[in-house]
Amino acid sequence: MSDAADLQSVPGPVFFDRRELDLILRVYGRMVAASEWRDYAMVGHRDVAEFAVFRRSGDAPLYRIEKRPALRLKQGQWAVIGEGGVVLRRGRDLAQVLRVFDSRKFTVVE
Template sequence: MPPVPPSPIPFAAREPELVRFDRTELGAILSVYGRMVAAGEWRDYAINALRDVAEFCVFRRTAEVPIYRIEKRPRLRSRQGMYAVVGEAGQVLRRGHELSAVLRHFDRKLIRPID
């Protein structure tokens, strides 16, 4: 009987890279978040890092569904833009290639008439 070659040992499967916000992106998002908290609009947030998307979720109250999600999807970089603001019902409110342009969606929420 001829010798049987050993079966190759499979390499350990690498964990897929997670998409995350970098320091400058998170700084811009937290700046908007701080202004909205000071205005009394938002109260809590959560950050999710998944394989294909990073999310910054904003809550009016802790026990609710997020009222806004700020998403980073690198796969859409060459198409519509990798940053998006998604509303409570899942509709895309703003999408773009630059985070600062996408975050301008919240600037009009801060403008209020003075009585």
């Protein structure tokens, strides 16, 4: 079977599996410990799963980590999107994409 046929045969919303959530929540925990992030939300839609992080509960998302399986053979199914919709990193491997948050490379500018 082709990959396109596999995507069409999978009913229901897209969501994260346990391994993916583990990687995302490790980064989230590290950033909460550094007092950078305070809240998160997860949403599973028909074509995308989204993990959004917030500086404060009432604010717009600071970052969104998206999983779009339809793009896995093209640009990669994972993306980290910053404020204003700017794609900070995109790729096929979640661990590589999440390296955008490494403390050595990443500082919050206010």
